[in-house]
Amino acid sequence: MTEAFESIAQRNYIYNPPCRGSIKAVSADYSCCQCHATYPVRHGVPILIPGITVERSNFSLADDLITRICAAEKIPDQPENRATLREIFAWNYRLADLWLTAENNYYLKRIGLAVDGYRPKAPRINQESLNGDIRYEIPFHRIPATLPPGETRSWNVRLVNKGAGVFSPEGPQPVFFCYRWRDSTGTLIRSAEVRTTLPVEMAPGRGVTIPLWIATPERPGQYMLEVLLGQDGPIWHEHGACKIAVQVSASWNSAVPADRLTLHRLPETYDYRIDHEVGRVFVKEELARRRQPLRHALEVGGCCNPMTWDLPGEVVSTDIDVQTLQVGALHFAATKPNIKFVAADALKQPFADGVFDCAVLFSTTAPLAGSSGLSAGDAAGRSARRVPRYSL
Numbered sequence: 277m278t279e280a281f282e283s284i285a286q287r288n289y290i291y292n293p294p295c296r297g298s299i300k301a302v303s304a305d306y307s308c309c310q311c312h313a314t315y316p317v318r319h320g321v322p323i324l325i326p327g328i329t330v331e332r333s334n335f336s337l338a339d340d341l342i343t344r345i346c347a348a349e350k351i352p353d354q355p356e357n358r359a360t361l362r363e364i365f366a367w368n369y370r371l372a373d374l375w376l377t378a379e380n381n382y383y384l385k386r387i388g389l390a391v392d393g394y395r396p397k398a399p400r401i402n403q404e405s406l407n408g409d410i411r412y413e414i415p416f417h418r419i420p421a422t423l424p425p426g427e428t429r430s431w432n433v434r435l436v437n438k439g440a441g442v443f444s445p446e447g448p449q450p451v452f453f454c455y456r457w458r459d460s461t462g463t464l465i466r467s468a469e470v471r472t473t474l475p476v477e478m479a480p481g482r483g484v485t486i487p488l489w490i491a492t493p494e495r496p497g498q499y500m501l502e503v504l505l506g507q508d509g510p511i512w513h514e515h516g517a518c519k520i521a522v523q524v525s526a527s528w529n530s531a532v533p534a535d536r537l538t539l540h541r542l543p544e545t546y547d548y549r550i551d552h553e554v555g556r557v558f559v560k561e562e563l564a565r566r567r568q569p570l571r572h573a574l575e576v577g578g579c580c581n582p583m584t585w586d587l588p589g590e591v592v593s594t595d596i597d598v599q600t601l602q603v604g605a606l607h608f609a610a611t612k613p614n615i616k617f618v619a620a621d622a623l624k625q626p627f628a629d630g631v632f633d634c635a636v637l638f639s640t641t642a643p644l645a646g647s648s649g650l651s652a653g654d655a656a657g658r659s660a661r662r663v664p665r666y667s668l
Contacts, residue, residue: 289628290618292308319364331370333366406444419433419488419520422523423524430487432488437483442479449509502517502518573589574632580604591616596622
């Protein structure tokens, strides 16, 4: 048990999400005082995700990849740190119906490392189950009834795999998210085709909220937007498609408050680092505008490199990517002891009310798994607002 998190437990900062019982440090783990559920701590990171299973991966991180991770994360390339990194990635974490290896693969890709041959992917029943049985549901979306003409924007859409096979953005005939426009007579119209790649493989029953890129027609008018899945061919999977009446109008008004910074970037021009740096500046300006002391901040989805790393006071970064959080704890242990990492479900934050002065999310609301009738962004936002005095 790390000294920093022992102090958090003593201040009653955290509780057990299922029963809301207080949690205390017991030996190397956390234990709920009410239902006696236990949660492990791995390399300074409490894993406060109910029902998570920890298993050996039978995988050893190659020496060259360890060297590149140390360089990318500015971790001192020392024998003890290399041994810790090898141990971190030697374990897999999964829920009853969800493997979390895709998150690790995404992290390695994001820092420019080839993952093939390094990280295993979630097991499949058989190769025939890949991109074969395409049945799906779109239970809800956040596409407005009015949109501006001739613009490309992304809007959150919930996709659920209702088939018996895996949806994959890779392999033969990869599955992608797409759309079609029809005019008021029901005739398909020619428009720019913008495909949205699935962010992860989707096992049967899995749901993901995806930011769907949509290019609107140039001419204003009444249209029918069909959101559906497609494959190369092209193959359009119309059964399960979501049909949305949309008015394309030049007088469209954004629902974003006027004092908020809105940047319009196409998928091919999006720069992850620039986008997050703009967000960091916005957070600091908003905190300065409020003129309130900041003692404790929560970043949901902060992974190993929270964007709030240089804020004053204590910063807690939560994410479901367990291994990568441990990389962050190793990175910041010596230089930023005020930064703490907790593995937690964004929709079930394990913190008591009023703990944090603010909560922030960077590029986090889209991929979260939301409950029926509630988008992931809405649910995460409500969870965040319950914990702090204000959220950004």
